[in-house]
Amino acid sequence: MATLRDVAREAGVSVAxxxxxxxxxxxxxxPTRAAVMAAVKKLNFVPHSGARSLTRRKTDTVGVILPDLFxxxxxxxxxxxxxxxxxSGMHLLLGxxxxxxxxxxxxxAAMRGRVDGLLVMPPDLKPELLSDYLDPALPTVLLNxxxxxxxxxxxxxxxxxxxxxxxxxxxxxxxxxxxxxxxxKHNRDARDRQRGFVDAMAxxxxxxxxxxxxxxxxxxxxxxxxxxxVEGQLPADAVFAANDQxxxxxxxxxxxxGVSVPGDVMVAxxxxxxxxRHLSPGLTTMQVNIDRLGSTGMMMxxxxxxxxxxxxxxxxxxxxxxxxxxxTASLPGAPRASAAAxxxxx
Amino acid sequence: MATLRDVAREAGVSVAxxxxxxxxxxxxxxPTRAAVMAAVKKLNFVPHSGARSLTRRKTDTVGVILPDLFxxxxxxxxxxxxxxxxxSGMHLLLGxxxxxxxxxxxxxAAMRGRVDGLLVMPPDLKPELLSDYLDPALPTVLLNxxxxxxxxxxxxxxxxxxxxxxxxxxxxxxxxxxxxxxxxKHNRDARDRQRGFVDAMAxxxxxxxxxxxxxxxxxxxxxxxxxxxVEGQLPADAVFAANDQxxxxxxxxxxxxGVSVPGDVMVAxxxxxxxxRHLSPGLTTMQVNIDRLGSTGMMMxxxxxxxxxxxxxxxxxxxxxxxxxxxTASLPGAPRASAAAxxxxx
DNA sequence: TTCGCCATTGTAACCGGTTACGCTGTTGCC
DNA sequence: GGCAACAGCGTAACCGGTTACAATGGCGAA
Numbered sequence: 001m002a003t004l005r006d007v008a009r010e011a012g013v014s015v016a017x018x019x020x021x022x023x024x025x026x027x028x029x030x031p032t033r034a035a036v037m038a039a040v041k042k043l044n045f046v047p048h049s050g051a052r053s054l055t056r057r058k059t060d061t062v063g064v065i066l067p068d069l070f071x072x073x074x075x076x077x078x079x080x081x082x083x084x085x086x087x088s089g090m091h092l093l094l095g096x097x098x099x100x101x102x103x104x105x106x107x108x109a110a111m112r113g114r115v116d117g118l119l120v121m122p123p124d125l126k127p128e129l130l131s132d133y134l135d136p137a138l139p140t141v142l143l144n145x146x147x148x149x150x151x152x153x154x155x156x157x158x159x160x161x162x163x164x165x166x167x168x169x170x171x172x173x174x175x176x177x178x179x180x181x182x183x184x185k186h187n188r189d190a191r192d193r194q195r196g197f198v199d200a201m202a203x204x205x206x207x208x209x210x211x212x213x214x215x216x217x218x219x220x221x222x223x224x225x226x227x228x229x230v231e232g233q234l235p236a237d238a239v240f241a242a243n244d245q246x247x248x249x250x251x252x253x254x255x256x257x258g259v260s261v262p263g264d265v266m267v268a269x270x271x272x273x274x275x276x277r278h279l280s281p282g283l284t285t286m287q288v289n290i291d292r293l294g295s296t297g298m299m300m301x302x303x304x305x306x307x308x309x310x311x312x313x314x315x316x317x318x319x320x321x322x323x324x325x326x327x328t329a330s331l332p333g334a335p336r337a338s339a340a341a342x343x344x345x346x
Numbered sequence: 347m348a349t350l351r352d353v354a355r356e357a358g359v360s361v362a363x364x365x366x367x368x369x370x371x372x373x374x375x376x377p378t379r380a381a382v383m384a385a386v387k388k389l390n391f392v393p394h395s396g397a398r399s400l401t402r403r404k405t406d407t408v409g410v411i412l413p414d415l416f417x418x419x420x421x422x423x424x425x426x427x428x429x430x431x432x433x434s435g436m437h438l439l440l441g442x443x444x445x446x447x448x449x450x451x452x453x454x455a456a457m458r459g460r461v462d463g464l465l466v467m468p469p470d471l472k473p474e475l476l477s478d479y480l481d482p483a484l485p486t487v488l489l490n491x492x493x494x495x496x497x498x499x500x501x502x503x504x505x506x507x508x509x510x511x512x513x514x515x516x517x518x519x520x521x522x523x524x525x526x527x528x529x530x531k532h533n534r535d536a537r538d539r540q541r542g543f544v545d546a547m548a549x550x551x552x553x554x555x556x557x558x559x560x561x562x563x564x565x566x567x568x569x570x571x572x573x574x575x576v577e578g579q580l581p582a583d584a585v586f587a588a589n590d591q592x593x594x595x596x597x598x599x600x601x602x603x604g605v606s607v608p609g610d611v612m613v614a615x616x617x618x619x620x621x622x623r624h625l626s627p628g629l630t631t632m633q634v635n636i637d638r639l640g641s642t643g644m645m646m647x648x649x650x651x652x653x654x655x656x657x658x659x660x661x662x663x664x665x666x667x668x669x670x671x672x673x674t675a676s677l678p679g680a681p682r683a684s685a686a687a688x689x690x691x692x
Numbered sequence: 693t694t695c696g697c698c699a700t701t702g703t704a705a706c707c708g709g710t711t712a713c714g715c716t717g718t719t720g721c722c
Numbered sequence: 723g724g725c726a727a728c729a730g731c732g733t734a735a736c737c738g739g740t741t742a743c744a745a746t747g748g749c750g751a752a
Contacts, residue, residue, distance in 0.1 A: 052459070072421060082440070093439050109392050112394055275624055
């Protein structure tokens with residue numbers, strides 16, 4: 001592979017001039033530049049980005065560290081990030097912590113010297129640990145994580161409010177026995193959603209103590225919950241799953257057992273994965289514009305890179321909105337929710 | 347940020363020794379190593395991967411260039427790649443050609459010096475162009491692209507055979523008027539699938555000339571096709587869409603018009619996106635293990651990086667397999683396809 | 693004609709690591 | 723005791739670019 005020195009020799013100029021000509025700096029005569037460009041073509045020279053970024057102290061790359069790459073959630077985040085990164089000519093270096101704390105540290109360390117900034121989504125990490133791993137000199141934006149005590153900008157979804165609103169809506173729809181299927185214990189989203197559920201129940205339906213089943217965001221945990229209900233061990237006329245995945249499993253298992261949704265049991269999820277609107281009946285859920293999580297985070301990071309100092313105060317909270325569909329539509333006498341996408345129940 | 351020289355000074359040794367101690371090379375005394383490590387801790391030193399890879403001429407990173415990041419297809423590919431990349435401690439640098447040929451060149455050029463190898467998926471690029479862009483010195487594996495004349499290893503899905511088999515199955519199921527919704531004209535997958543359809547029709551159902559509607563892999567083109575059928579302009583008792591996305595749109599629109607699937611029209615897709623099994627009735631489709639496309643490609647690339655010279659002959663062709671579900675289940679008298687996932691119709 | 697200024701170009705230091713090579717001091721052996 | 727072999731460590735060159743600074747030369751002004 002040709003290097004800049006090769007090009008310079010071929011064009012009969014110095015490396016400095018060759019570099020200037022290639023990068024379009026002003027002070028190069030037209031004929032000189034032409035000679036350099038000819039040499040570039042001839043030798044098939046492509047600049048070595050690694051070397052360039054070493055001296056420029058700028059890589060035009062942002063590191064993205066996600067807990068996993070499984071499923072659509074992450075795919076959408078990456079797409080959102082890429083959308084705005086691409087506009088500013090930035091590249092994406094993907095790191096994957098594969099769920100392990102140890103790997104998180106490794107992933108972050110491996111980014112040193114290859115990225116200008118970091119987008120990190122650490123759903124089940126303690127803030128203290130996180131600050132140990134992060135390099136304070138490296139602009140960093142947290143995704144879907146309320147930094148809390150940490151002085152870091154972040155963008156997150158208001159899971160609490162979303163869950164609260166969904167619970168409210170179910171009760172307004174006439175549900176009397178609302179069961180919540182929770183997500184993984186250590187997962188922040190899951191915990192916030194559960195809190196929203198509990199608080200809404202406490203506020204609106206004091207007399208009924210909230211029932212919470214354990215889950216782990218997988219279809220299987222939804223199925224498990226369904227079996228409890230089917231076998232009659234758990235009276236329920238509405239189930240609010242902490243994510244759509246579980247709701248899907250739940251519905252499938254209920255269908256197998258001949259339980260009608262929403263006739264016998266209403267079901268609601270959280271996330272609005274594309275599958276949700278394709279089920280029949282459609283799944284009522286909290287729409288989170290996942291790609292906006294990524295694009296907003298990336299925009300914040302770009303501002304940091306430009307030198308704007310975002311205070312921790314500059315956190316962005318995205319509000320999910322309720323999409324009412326068929327799975328919560330039919331309690332007799334209850335107001336019938338619109339099936340139109342984007343419609344809000346209030 | 348601390349550099350290696352800082353560490354060396356702090357530990358009272360030379361940079362060479364510091365480097366050796368940190369990298370665990372043999373010839374360093376235990377006390378010396380301990381001193382270096384103490385300095386590393388104290389200064390919070392993290393090696394600068396950019397600099398390291400410059401001299402090592404090795405980046406431990408592979409570049410992944412995809413036509414786009416939209417939808418699950420790419421997400422699954424990335425997941426497959428990451429799966430095996432992660433095992434070998436490799437990082438992923440994502441490039442996105444955003445559909446434009448010009449950007450493809452830019453994306454490939456930007457990888458120079460930041461990656462050890464390349465995984466490229468250029469669905470609508472001419473081989474000649476591709477070879478212009480690619481650096482022959484950089485190990486490269488093509489994804490989902492038959493390199494043809496190019497002397498490059500690749501991994502691809504046998505779209506032709508898959509489409510052929512699906513068409514066969516529809517006819518065996520009793521269909522008489524099979525319509526194919528094609529994908530984008532310039533897309534290789536789409537063209538191969540169309541060829542498979544045409545050839546199967548020619549072979550098995552000579553008398554019926556194959557009907558082909560244009561499409562672009564989007565749900566909308568499926569809906570458009572549905573409207574043609576509903577309005578009676580196009581007699582059809584079976585539709586084979588070139589991908590699941592279009593099949594989904596088709597089914598939704600047919601449902602709105604009150605056309606029964608599979609009662610009035612059978613429907614089949616291609617890809618087996620997760621949504622497919624969640625529709626009711628389930629969508630019959632050709633299962634492509636998309637993640638395997640990525641993981642297989644990555645494994646081939648790793649072999650190249652290890653120095654094995656794969657001849658172009660080492661291409662891998664993945665065979666899709668037919669998943670029969672509800673949307674092709676009900677022509678009277680026809681053998682009823684099993685709804686079990688993974689079942690083959692023969 | 694001579695001087696100074698400016699535009700163009702070259703020399704060389706540097707980014708932050710790795711590593712070939714050489715130096716030193718110990719140890720083993722005759 | 724003398725010498726070779728060798729382990730541990732340091733010096734400095736290098737990876738492939740960028741860029742501060744100096745050198746050169748052409749031009750207009752005095």
